Amino acid sequence: MIPARFDYVRPSSVDEAVRALASGGDDTKVIAGGQSLLPLLRMRLARPDKLVDLGGLDALRGVRDAGDALEIGALTTYYELTRDWLVREHCGLLAQAAATIADPAVRHRGTFGGGLAHADPAGDMPAVVTALDATLVAHGPSGSREISPADFFSDFFTTSLSPGEILTSVRVPKLEGWGYRYEKFNVTAQAWALVGVAAVARRADGHVAEARVGLTNMGSVPVRALAVEAAAAGAEASAAGLAAAAAHAGEGADPPSDLRAAADYRRHLARVLTGRALAAAAGAS
Known part of the structure; x- marks a missing residue:
């Protein structure tokens, strides 16, 4: 499809871009790489009055x-x-x-x-x-x-x-002394993740001193898995010990149910993937 008509501005500085946005009102959109916006424009799911292109900055x-x-x-x-x-x-x-x-x-x-x-x-x-x-x-x-x-x-x-x-x-x-892992599950290659887990962990004396976990597609915003982090702190850096912490992955989350997966299935995936991500980040044996 062909996008709806819009005005186009390519500013040469950040201040110029800000002025272009401020003068355009609520229907003005910013375009950077365009990988998310261009499909919406072509399908006319987005119909901005003005497009501010940041590509020259x-x-x-x-x-x-x-x-x-x-x-x-x-x-x-x-x-x-x-x-x-x-x-x-x-x-x-x-x-x-x-x-x-x-x-x-x-x-x-x-x-x-x-x-x-x-x-x-x-x-x-x-x-x-x-x-x-x-x-x-x-x-x-x-x-x-x-x-x-x-x-x-x-x-x-x-x-x-x-x-x-x-x-x-x-x-x-900077993550000096921290391990990390990003785990995600998607039905087909290149598809959006049904669930993703970003984990970082700092290990001391065979235990997890501190961990941080973010969840993808488990709510309307990214979820910080605070219950998992609390359970992981001080836990033995082993697959079994971290699986117990990962069992809290659904707490505080509100995953969607859609044509690709039910909410309960996403909760299950979150627990499994969090266990894997934490184990890898903590160097669990």
Whole structure:
């Protein structure tokens, strides 16, 4: 199909992009890699009055060492996340999860910040940044502000970005001494995950000192599995010990029932995948 008519703006700076968004009203959309928005435009499920193309903003690309964290530009592609040496060395979970997204064509065009701002609960990266306890940085008419994942994702395809605000970067802590794993189950290759689990764990004396777990497609927003984290802390770093912690994966979640899977099946998958992800992250024998 052919998209509905819209105005098109390609700003040359972040401030110019913010002004273009602010002047366009609620029906203005941002396009970055376009891997989520373009299909909606073609099917006319999205009918913006104005499209603000961020593709020319090179300042929003790349990975920078920021001391105890990595500063990742919102226009950094998934492919770049899989290849960047800073990401691979200091936050391997991002590289591992990015490598599972869709297919090579999507990974070369889709952007880290675009996927987060799209806020699809079946997307992989929202759960990953939740598990990493990342900080999302937005820029708008009033300047820049920092947002936690819990505050950023507010509902299906909805974030706390205000009109005129743009997600410019994501700050992720360096995981020195932490293990990690992203596990997901999809019915066919390249399909959205029925359930995904992002886990990081720090091990000490054969036990899990600390763990963080984010769940994909277990609610209208990415779920931080706090009950799992509490049960894993101090548990023996073994498959059996961590399976007991993973049994809490459904707590605090509200998984959907749809044509692909019932809610109870998603709860079962969450328990199984969380056990696997925690065991791998903790180096369980």
